[in-house]
Amino acid sequence: MPGDARLAGLYTQSCKTCHADPATGAPLVGDAEAWAPRLAQGPDVLLASVISGKNAMPAGGQCFACTPDDFKALTKFMSEAHQ
Numbered sequence: 001m002p003g004d005a006r007l008a009g010l011y012t013q014s015c016k017t018c019h020a021d022p023a024t025g026a027p028l029v030g031d032a033e034a035w036a037p038r039l040a041q042g043p044d045v046l047l048a049s050v051i052s053g054k055n056a057m058p059a060g061g062q063c064f065a066c067t068p069d070d071f072k073a074l075t076k077f078m079s080e081a082h083q
Contacts, residue, residue, distance in 0.1 A: 014063035035079035
């Protein structure tokens, strides 16, 4: 879970549903290999994909309370390896 309580709440409400379930095909939290090609596109392209939606991901991951900075922080959290 993100260390920031607000981000943890946003993650639980919106991101966790898909990014913690391998059956969804979404890159899983902490799976650096799955996140690498997405991160390689650059932060602006990745943020635009999150905001507009891409493939099966709905626009904004259905996080209606998320700001662009929230999306950046949540993506950073999900793309980093966690132990």
